[in-house]
Amino acid sequence: MRAVPEARVFEVGGVAEVGAWERHNAEALIELACALPDGAFRAREVNLQLDRVHVALVSGTAHTVSRDAGLVAERPADAIAVYAALRGEALLESGGRRRVVRPGQLLVCDVDRPFLRGFGHGLEELAVKIPRPLFTEVTGLASLDAPLVIDAAGDGADPLARALVRLVGRSVAADVPVPADERAVLELVSVLATGSRGSLALAHRAAARAYIDDHLTDPALSAASVAAGAGISERQLSRVFADAGTSVPRQILARRLDLAHALLAAGAAGRTVDVATRCGFASASYFSQAFRRRYGVSAGEVRRSAAS
Known part of the structure; x- marks a missing residue:
C-alpha cells in the first residue's frame, strides 16, 4: 500500500x-x-x-x-x-x-x-x-x-x-x-x-513530467502529445524516461492516480466513474483496479472515509 x-x-x-x-x-x-x-x-x-x-x-x-x-x-x-x-x-x-x-x-x-x-x-x-x-x-x-x-x-x-x-x-x-x-x-x-x-536529457525529462502534470485530466494525453509538449521525438522521450527506470504511460498513470486520491480524500468527488472520467481515465474498471493496486484500498473506501 x-x-x-x-x-x-x-x-x-x-x-x-x-x-x-x-x-x-x-x-x-x-x-x-x-x-x-x-x-x-x-x-x-x-x-x-x-x-x-x-x-x-x-x-x-x-x-x-x-x-x-x-x-x-x-x-x-x-x-x-x-x-x-x-x-x-x-x-x-x-x-x-x-x-x-x-x-x-x-x-x-x-x-x-x-x-x-x-x-x-x-x-x-x-x-x-x-x-x-x-x-x-x-x-x-x-x-x-x-x-x-x-x-x-x-x-x-x-x-x-x-x-x-x-x-x-x-x-x-x-x-x-x-x-x-x-x-x-x-x-x-x-x-x-x-x-x-x-544534462539535456534531464531537461527534456523534466519538461515532459511538467507537461504531464499540466494535462492529467485530458483523456487524449499520450506519449505523442507529451513529446510534442517537451519539444522532442517520441523515441527520445521513451529513451529519457527509460533512463530513469520508468515510462511515459507509467508516469501518466501514477500522476492520475495521485490526482484521483486527492479528490477522493478531500471529499471533492462523486461516484467512482465520475472520478475516473475527471482524471482522464477512459475506463472506470481499469481505474478501480489500478487504484486498488496502488493504494491497497478501493476508491469507494477512500471516498467514504472522507465523508465520515
Missing part, C-alpha cells in the same frame, strides 16, 4: 508567538531568526513532507528573517532552498550583495551561507527544501556559490521555473492539493541550478 503524504498547517497570530514561529520553522523547514517591525504579526505555513523533499506555502505580515554566520555554524541546515515569491517584494542580502526578489521570481540558495531576507510589506511564497546530499546526487554540485534569481512569470520567464511553481503550488496552495511528484521537483531544480552545464 502506498503512503500518501498529508499537508499540515501551522499559524501564529501575535507578536508573543514569534518564538513559536521560529521553533516551528526550525523543526519543519529551516531554522531562522525572525525580527519584527512595530505592530502586529501574523503568519501561516502549510507544510508537506514528500519522501525526501519538503515543500511549503508561507504567508505573513511584515518581518525579517536571517541566518547569520553564528546560526549557520551552530545549527547547519545542510540543505538547498528554493523560494518562489507569489506576493510581496523581498530584500535579499547575501555575500555582501543586496537585491530585491519580486513576485514571479525564484530564489535558489544554499541556506548554510549567511543571508537576510526582509519582507517589508508581508509575503506569500512557496518554499522547497532539498537535503544537500540529495541536491548533490541530482546536480553534481555540493553547493551554490551565490544565490540564483530566476524569472518564473512574465515575458522571458524560464518555462521550467514556471513549471516548478505550478507543480509545488498544486501540492500546498490548491483547493484540492495533489502531492508534488518529487522526482519532477528534483529534476526541475537540477536543471535550473545547473543551467547550460546540466
Whole structure:
C-alpha cells in the first residue's frame, strides 16, 4: 500500500508567538531568526513532507528573517532552498550583495551561507527544501556559490521555473492539493541550478513530467502529445524516461492516480466513474483496479472515509 503524504498547517497570530514561529520553522523547514517591525504579526505555513523533499506555502505580515554566520555554524541546515515569491517584494542580502526578489521570481540558495531576507510589506511564497546530499546526487554540485534569481512569470520567464511553481503550488496552495511528484521537483531544480552545464536529457525529462502534470485530466494525453509538449521525438522521450527506470504511460498513470486520491480524500468527488472520467481515465474498471493496486484500498473506501 502506498503512503500518501498529508499537508499540515501551522499559524501564529501575535507578536508573543514569534518564538513559536521560529521553533516551528526550525523543526519543519529551516531554522531562522525572525525580527519584527512595530505592530502586529501574523503568519501561516502549510507544510508537506514528500519522501525526501519538503515543500511549503508561507504567508505573513511584515518581518525579517536571517541566518547569520553564528546560526549557520551552530545549527547547519545542510540543505538547498528554493523560494518562489507569489506576493510581496523581498530584500535579499547575501555575500555582501543586496537585491530585491519580486513576485514571479525564484530564489535558489544554499541556506548554510549567511543571508537576510526582509519582507517589508508581508509575503506569500512557496518554499522547497532539498537535503544537500540529495541536491548533490541530482546536480553534481555540493553547493551554490551565490544565490540564483530566476524569472518564473512574465515575458522571458524560464518555462521550467514556471513549471516548478505550478507543480509545488498544486501540492500546498490548491483547493484540492495533489502531492508534488518529487522526482519532477528534483529534476526541475537540477536543471535550473545547473543551467547550460546540466544534462539535456534531464531537461527534456523534466519538461515532459511538467507537461504531464499540466494535462492529467485530458483523456487524449499520450506519449505523442507529451513529446510534442517537451519539444522532442517520441523515441527520445521513451529513451529519457527509460533512463530513469520508468515510462511515459507509467508516469501518466501514477500522476492520475495521485490526482484521483486527492479528490477522493478531500471529499471533492462523486461516484467512482465520475472520478475516473475527471482524471482522464477512459475506463472506470481499469481505474478501480489500478487504484486498488496502488493504494491497497478501493476508491469507494477512500471516498467514504472522507465523508465520515
